[in-house]
Amino acid sequence: MNATLDETSVFTPRWGADGLITAVTVDAASGAVLMVAHMNADALAATLATNEAHYWSRSRRELWHKGATSGAIQRVVEIRVDCDQDCLLLMVEPAGPACHTGRINCFYRRLGNNGLEPVTERSA
């Protein structure tokens, strides 16, 4: 582990070979994980410039302003970085569902004894 990364105050995002960094997006109020996506440098810059979450869509291969079409904008309250600076944590106030299925978050299934089963809780 690189000690210059884990104790520094210098923000040094470690982009992967594909130019992306993983972003875990949580509800700023509850801390619940909403979704996991990726950012390239442009997406991070756009997020910082607007305080609204932007990602890189790997499937569409384009900058993705979350909520631009659905209305489910994610206002960014805080961005954290992990010890080795290869992952970001976005704390957001979501204006709508994070998941394209219309669910509040993307983690609506748990692994059970017979495959996946729905998560039944208030937050899902």
Next chain:
Amino acid sequence: MNATLDETSVFTPRWGADGLITAVTVDAASGAVLMVAHMNADALAATLATNEAHYWSRSRRELWHKGATSGAIQRVVEIRVDCDQDCLLLMVEPAGPACHTGRINCFYRRLGNNGLEPVTERSA
């Protein structure tokens, strides 16, 4: 988006080209994000077999039984999968700090106006 993945009850982890899937590990009690790591098929199998989190260490290129040396075992309470099945959410009971720095979680710095600054809250 693949509809056969996002509504099925069949667990179909989508391994990346590198054979890995992203795992976000949260405290089962609080929901707070502890760390983000990766699993290969062996790590997932070992996790399911033991109910203790195993990852693939990309830096050491070896199976990583979390806490095997530090004692900070993560007992897995539940595993969730996201809509397109390319990310896992591990809900764990940690026996110690998730971070190699000794901190409870890896996200102990936030992006401020002058670079990174310490997160000062009970959970960090």
